Amino acid sequence: MNPSSKTYDVGGVAMPRPFKLVRLGHLGLWDPAIARCQTNFIDLLGLRHTDNVRTPNGDVMGFFTTCNTDHHALIAMDPTDTDPVRKSYFDAGITLNQLSFQVNSLREINDAHSFFISKGVQISRIGRDLPGSNWAVYAFDPDGHRVELFYGMEQIGWSGVSKPEAMYHRLPQTEFQLPQRAEAEEVREAREQGIDLGSGFGSLSQLPYIYDVGGVLLQRPFKVSRVGPVRIFVADLDASEHFYTDIVGLEKTQEVMYQGHRCVYLRAGSEHHSVALIPLALRAQLEMSPKTTMMSLGLQVQTYAQLRAARAFLAANGLVEVPFPAELHPGVQYAAHFMLDDMHRIELYFDMDQIGWNGEVRPPAAPVPGNAWPETLPATAATFAGHIRQGPLG
Numbered sequence: 001m002n003p004s005s006k007t008y009d010v011g012g013v014a015m016p017r018p019f020k021l022v023r024l025g026h027l028g029l030w031d032p033a034i035a036r037c038q039t040n041f042i043d044l045l046g047l048r049h050t051d052n053v054r055t056p057n058g059d060v061m062g063f064f065t066t067c068n069t070d071h072h073a074l075i076a077m078d079p080t081d082t083d084p085v086r087k088s089y090f091d092a093g094i095t096l097n098q099l100s101f102q103v104n105s106l107r108e109i110n111d112a113h114s115f116f117i118s119k120g121v122q123i124s125r126i127g128r129d130l131p132g133s134n135w136a137v138y139a140f141d142p143d144g145h146r147v148e149l150f151y152g153m154e155q156i157g158w159s160g161v162s163k164p165e166a167m168y169h170r171l172p173q174t175e176f177q178l179p180q181r182a183e184a185e186e187v188r189e190a191r192e193q194g195i196d197l198g199s200g201f202g203s204l205s206q207l208p209y210i211y212d213v214g215g216v217l218l219q220r221p222f223k224v225s226r227v228g229p230v231r232i233f234v235a236d237l238d239a240s241e242h243f244y245t246d247i248v249g250l251e252k253t254q255e256v257m258y259q260g261h262r263c264v265y266l267r268a269g270s271e272h273h274s275v276a277l278i279p280l281a282l283r284a285q286l287e288m289s290p291k292t293t294m295m296s297l298g299l300q301v302q303t304y305a306q307l308r309a310a311r312a313f314l315a316a317n318g319l320v321e322v323p324f325p326a327e328l329h330p331g332v333q334y335a336a337h338f339m340l341d342d343m344h345r346i347e348l349y350f351d352m353d354q355i356g357w358n359g360e361v362r363p364p365a366a367p368v369p370g371n372a373w374p375e376t377l378p379a380t381a382a383t384f385a386g387h388i389r390q391g392p393l394g
């Protein structure tokens, strides 16, 4: 049999690898400006602080935040105290600690682990993460960015409180026996043990609730509700494209030629792209920080009005808006870029093209000058579609 024609049963569907990435779920950054990063995430961007990241001896080395019901959507960690291997990656500019995609079953985690090993991919670890409760396998891409496949992210509900530390057990750091118990059984067991299920971590920004956002008073005039896309500089575009498509299974949406360089845009679901691979040679040409391979970190807000308000709010609160070539954010017409600190830049946007069954991409629109955004946009058939927030705004 031709090895390339081998198929695997994933939930009853024959697929070319034994797992299917269904969405970009969360991202982690190594960031030495951790205090500023925390203030910017929590106060300015309004991400909810759900837990702290601790070293093995219990010291706080970072923080988990979320913008939805996932336990974490964005993590930041101080690289100073990490292990020598990961510190060496950070020193080489790999500040993306994790690029994490959801799969739909626990079995796919184990199977992805075996698949990665069979393809010669370097594994970081496999097991279950707490805080967060998700089961995961982490592998390194050709540059040393860690790609995670996770299943079973802890969901944070109306009370805003994470799972209590007293429930931190069941932490296998190997391929796990299947099947595992359901989380509902873990919760029942915790109740029987007398664990206070409301005693977990949960912290909110102390800013006043003074901005009317769609009829609700919030602490800032917008609501971030999704992370991604992330664009990364890569040393060998062909090697990275092979890794992210043939091995990890992302779909290629589009290629863009920019100043003679090929750039590749990839998706996990119907979004135009959740990851873009940009040749490292462009980093200096674009005058971006030589300290990181993270080109941009996307944060989606819900409406165009919120995007305009966010742009003004962040500028008024000291974040520096920076230019970004429109050709390099295909699928997103209106975007505003800010420096989060002296390394990482964020991209705020409200709408991304969705890709249908035939994979067709919309022809590029004329770039919109950053200082010439209209007050209102014309409606399209896709306006506000596919970007639904289940719960209240805050």
Ligand SMILES: [Fe+2]
Pocket: 026, 098, 100, 129, 136, 148, 150
């Ligand atoms: Fe993760």
